[in-house]
Amino acid sequence: MSQSHAEPGDPRSTSAVPADRSRLRRILTRLPTIVLLTTMWVILWGKPEPGTIVAGAIVATLCYWAAKLPHIPVRLSFRPLAALRLVAYIGYDLVASSVRVAIHSLWRPNRTSGAIVAEPLRTDSDFLLAMITGGLSLVTGSLVIELNREEGVVYMHGIPMNSPRSVEQLRRQIRRTEELFVRAFGTNHDLAEFQRRANGGSTN
Amino acid sequence: MNVLLAVPLVVPLLGAALTLLLRRLPTAQQIASSLVLLVVVADAAVLLAHTADGTVVVSQAGGWPAPLGITLVADPLAALLVLVSSVVLLIVLLYAIGQDIGGLSRATPQVFHPIYLVLTAGVCLSFVSGDLFNLFVGFEMMLTASYALITQAPTRSRVRASMIYTLVSLTSSILFLTGIALVYALTGTINLADIAGKLGAATPALRMVLALLFLVVFGIKAAIVPMHFWLPDSYPVALTRISAIFAALLTKVAVYAVIRTQTLLFARDDISTVLLWVAVATMIVGILGALVQDDVNRVASFALVSHIGFMIFGLALGTVAALAGVLLYLVHHIVAQASLFLVNGLIRQFVGHTSLRAIRGLTTVSPVLAALFFVPAMSLAGLPPTSGFVAKVALFQAGVALGTWQAYVGIAAGVLTSALTLIALFRIWTRAFWGTPLPDMVEAKQRLRNASNRGGLRMMTAMTAVMVTAGLVVALVAGPLSELGFTAAHDLVDGEAYIHAVLGEEAPTP
Amino acid sequence: MTILDYVYIATFVMLGLGALCALLRLVRGPSVLDRLVCLNALSVLLVSSIAVEAAVRADTAYVGLMVTVALIGFVATLTAARFAERRAHDRG
Amino acid sequence: MLLPYLIVSHAVVAVLVPWLVRAIGARAFLVASLPLAASAVWALTQSSDLLAGNEVTASVAWIPALGITLDFRLDALALTMVLLVSGVGTVIFCYGAAYFPARERALGRLVASMAVFAGAMLGVVTTDNLFALYVFWELTSVSSFLLIAHNDRKEHARRSAIQALIVTAGFGLLMLIGFVLLGHIGGTYRISALLAAPPVDSPWLPVALVLVLAGAFAKSAQAPLHFWLPAAMVAPTPVSAYLHAAAMVKGGVYLVARLAPGFADVDPWRALVLTAGLATMVIGGWRALRQDDLKLLLAYGTVSQLGFLTLLAGTGTHVAALATEGVLLAHGLFKSTLFLVVGIIDHKAGTRSISGLSGLWRRTPVLALASLAAAASMAGLPPLLGFVAKEAALAAYLPGHLGSLPRSAATLVLIGVVVASILTFAYSARFLWGAFADKETVAERRFPAPSAAFLAAPVVLSAAGLLLGVLPFLVDPIAQRYADAYTGASYHLELWHGLTPALGVSTLIVAAGVVMFIQRDRVARAQKALPRWPEAEAVYNLAIHGIFTVGLRVTRRAQSGSLPVYLGIILATMLALPGVRLLMAIIGQEVDYPQPSEGLRLWDNPLELVVALILIVTAVATVREHRRFPALILISAMGFGIAGLFVLHGAPDLALTVVLVETLATIILVFVLRRLPAVFPTRPDGWGKRLTALLCAAAGTFVAVSLWLMTHARTDAPVSRGFAERAEEAGGQNLVNMILADFRALDTFGEIVVLVTAAIAVASLVLLNRRDRVVEAPDADLDTTEEEAAPPGAPAAGAATASSTTQEASAAGSGSADTAPPDQESR
Amino acid sequence: MTAADWITAVLIPLGALFSLIGMIGLVRFPTLLGRMHAAAKPDTVGLILILLGTAFQLPGLGAALPLVLVALFQCVTIPVLAQTLGRVAYSRGQIDAERLVVDELADALPEAKARQSE
């Protein structure tokens, strides 16, 4: 199965398939977004009454149609256990590094320096990359500055970086986060690719 | 909800929506908006018939009783103004349609029609609103539409002019909102009739502060000196159809608001001396400005400012006779000013501009145009037998009847202003209409005559003639009109009829 | 006054002090990006305050507000940031 | 009564006549004279009835509520005037048919204006309502304005016309105020009722009379307002003959004569009328003597005679009243004759200058004869009507007929009248001599014989003067009827009263006049030697110039064209009116201040401090910020502050809206901002920076203090307490939403309309009119082709020079004039 | 004081503390990137804690559900914002190079630039 690398919204990604099937598929691929929007609506409204749900669905469809959101074929899988691990890791990291930054900001902000490191990634699914960078940025003390999509290199700013050792730690953290994300959400194909690159050690 | 009061708001707005949908079908759009205005005119006529005996027609919007919901009220003054405004709006609309048919304008008709109808609704709402905040909303509808209109065919000078217009109007709106806040702070209500009742118990000094603040708020929009500067800088630059409506109606809506608030809400507070001096300053400064202008439209705009002073003068007198005079003046001025601006538009159409420095001998180029200019010029100068004469006599009579020195000061200023108006307007006549026509004007006339768009031009001329005739009709029916004026003025001075009609018979009165 | 009330007061004091810090940075600058960060921080603080307020009053009326502010504050800041980015490119 | 219809018929003719002129040329005058002739006939038929004591009245209601009704009333004075206006008018209209060539420019306008004038004049003299009188009065002014400038391509004609209009209509306004006062004092605007019961004990009565007289004097060219009349001679001769000799200028005299029976004894009346009349008589006569232009000679003569008439009409005695009637008629007849004669001379000889005419009497003896009769009448020679009238006039100031007139005044007047009469004789002789006599120094001109139709008019009028002089009893009864208003010894208009003092004075006048004519060269030298008086016209010019200069000064100061200044003035006004009032209230302790027990406190909640600090700091920082982007962020932060405050005040819905709107606004601002320069220009804004700051601080403080005091002074509990119960029955929970969606749905509806309208406006500004978009290039100005360029429909050169925005017009240059639509409104 | 109240009493001040410290960092950090770190993330932690605390005070699960939504938004938006700001800061050169131990992006940038323009 060849992985499509089409840019988001590229019409070519669906044009190859026969017409009626493609329409069905298009609707199906859009369904999750609409369901998501509807759910939000219902949550905001407070009570899940049928009227609310219908109204929400209509509003969501309208929003979707009006905003002409690009529909991207979602190619993800979901592994609950790995996801849990991921959440736990991120949560811990978040709190821990928050405390770290807090300490620095309280006692020695002037002596705190940062570093920008380049770290090659081992996956190239769009979704995964977005999630990984998001996750990385979320965690205190790290900030994605630039993502080189073609070579799969992520440039991270980290803080506090007072020694080469902490730089290495930062790199490790990036790789760990990446791995967790791929394990939680990557398709089998992604996983295989990731492992191939990780084992091969080639950074491309 | 009383349908009569709802129609002038709802029908134009529905019409606006319809014309927006019909924007690809110019003819349908034109017919639709004309029909809408016809309906409004008819409705206003019926409304006037209902109120002519001094009855106050009230409609509680949504069925909620007065201080809670929004009340729409039509007393004779409001009803008459709705009628006159809608007639003027209709005539100007037809003028504009003529211009569009002839392809003689760069306006965007698709946008013009819906916005114009929104303006109509805003003007009507401002007249019949019985609620201070709703009045604000009406004003904003009108003003937003006017912002859209004044930027039609946005050339650089127009954009500049509309910048001035918009910012000054916005300032006024902000102050209006502030005023509403203060009124609510003081009385806890925003229904006009209710405020009128409750202000009685308020500290007089604070009440007077409010009275003066509202004078400033509406004074800006009514172009009362010294808050008038924006008007001559913005109106003359707009398209004719738009400056005509602005000059005729928008300032009058503000004058109406001044009258309504000062008579109904602040009748107990004697700010008549302030009003008087403001009126005198408005008359004199405005007309002095008109004397030195070099552009027909600018002369007309300054004259407009000056004549607002007459209405404020009448309000300053505050008697029944004076308010009746103000009503006559309002009607007269709406029609006369609209006529003058339409004629100026025709001049622009004929010779390409309105600068006195390059217009000569228009009587030769177009005798009809000359006749059409002459009548409103006479009317504005107050020469008999036009409506302007009648209105001025009514005001002078009221002033003499009151007999205070302030009244005489106002009368003196009025006489001086009338004389100077005569000079200013007949200066246009002698400079632009008499003399040997410039060669290029004769050519321009030939070109217009041979052009394919004569039909449009004819319609424009015809509509201008209709407007001028309307001015004469106002003079002709001045008898019944002044009767109506006295009825309306009684209602204004009394206030009880209004308050009772809105709040019910048991309401406390000031 | 229960303990909870003291807790709320303390919370508000902390949030208020935080807002003042943000305000300080907002005025001091020095760069646009600093100000944008402050803007976002303020919006987050607003959401936090609303949340506490909701807790104080045990009232659900504020919940919708929170969602909106959280989302909208972000949109504003993001737009401005994009603008700043564009200018940076223009300059570069 | 037929009269209203007759007047209306004039208006109808005026409307139709331009088309008629196109068809039959100047002969349209004949058609236009029909209503006049009908009026004359009608007046004659009424005269017997009238003399029997039955006054004819009619009334058309116009604006009864204001006392403006078109009352008509035909009495003796009115009859005289109607006969004069319609009779002389008919003749002059017929003359006009022969006078104007068929291709005369703007003839339609002329005939129509004359018809309007004739109708209005009939109205003036027959109406019985002060306002109706004013209406017709000003109509005559306006038609006179149009008639004077018949040849509007001449600068002089235009100037004279506007001058006449300004003087007559301007002072007419004073008269209007006088009328209003008079009506207010007297309780009625009916002239007859006022005269029947004149108000006496009001301090405003003299003022009213002075104002009315001012209008009358201006109309009747009394010194020092006389200057417009000679200038008006630029009009075609029939116009001068009719308006400025027979009819219009008599309007003022008529008004004086009309009001004199009621008000002659009220104080300033006589002093004013006699002084003005005498001065005008003498000045006019004196000036007439030195004119070379025959028409100007007549014009000054008219001024002099009008002074005489005013004097007589205003004297207010029985004999003076009789004399007034006589002179009115006589002057109307002889003066129009003479004007018509001048018209014929001008037409045929091509000049009307005394120094260019010689020996005409031999060429047209008929004309000379008619002139002789008219001039003799003017000079007061028997057996002409002029003589009869002048005898009566002299008698009026001689002892025996003085009535209520003080003797000293009468003597003074008599001397003046004698002097003026001598002058009159002299210039009458000068006219005849100048027009017809042989002069050695002047070569005779070609003079084609005028047609009989042309000659008929002066002959008829002059003959009428002769006829009435010989048969004064035709006039006398009418005059008696008018004079009945006064008590006095019986006196009749007659040729021969016997050897009375009046006859003696007349003889003296003639003798002196003859001497003066014979010694005309000496007189001329004496005139030259005398210092010239300041011309009244110079004063007028100075006044007008002064008005324009003041206008310019004021406008230059006030209308600065700068928006910041305008807005600053608005703020200043807000401070000056409500602001000062509030300050006065605070100083005078008229207001209550909140006490600590009533909630005077710094804050409700410490968080308020935070929010307020955010607001204050961001506001001040925004003011001090000169870079656009930081300012924008500050504004955004302020929005969050406001939202926070709303949350504190229990208004989550509001906070939500503020945040939403604020964000949208920020986004839009960003889109606009990125087009604009990074730094705000900080040019001085016309007002000093400190002054501006002070002004704004004061304005802000005013608003806040008002708010503070007014919330404290609240009179009633807010009405919104009533919403809760209503909302429950309506089934809503969130009151704000209930109000928006139900109680005040109209506001919400309006709000949506505003929003949509604004959206359309924005779209049409930004998206439509793309062709007006300018490329972001340094020389963008040159590309704004159709913006301010001369429209193709207009001549490029004319519009460009005319354009008030000259710089831009020239900058715009030729542009895309060929591609733009035929838009005339592009400026 | 119920158990829920106790939980709230712990969580909410803790969250506020985080926020406050973040804001203090915003003021005290000398570098732009440092301030970004300080402002964006303790804030998020603080917000989540506060939300959690609030959830225990609200009447029911249904009422608390939107709070999850808020937290979710925050988690989604903060990284996006941080990333954007970081990129802008870097491209505008508002990075204090002295306070960077390593800057591998500066080494890569010339070629990155070249690639972008292709």
Next chain:
Amino acid sequence: MITTPSLLLIIAVAVLYSSGFYLLLQRSLMRVVLGIVILGHAANLSLMLTDHSITLPPLLDGPAGEISDPLPQALVLTAIVITFGVTTFLLALAYRVWLGDNTDEVPDDLEDRRIRRLREPEDSS
């Protein structure tokens, strides 16, 4: 009984109005627009302050206690939206001014400027 809003907020209102007015009187269009925005806030705030005490949101099914006055809130809501619409238009207009004149300034009126340059009235006939 509380009859007035707290002083601090009154001061805030004063500062908002003052700075709004100040910006309004500037030549730079963007500053003027910002001034209008601030003034809009100020006016809305004044409306809110007519209800002078901190109370509960105006919900009938909410917790018991005195609720705040719902009417000013409704008015402010309407006013906010209206002000927003108009401000947007103003921005579009500023954009057009910039397109036409390439400046961010409120320009003076040309005809007024011409008349200001006149020494003598052009005609006084």
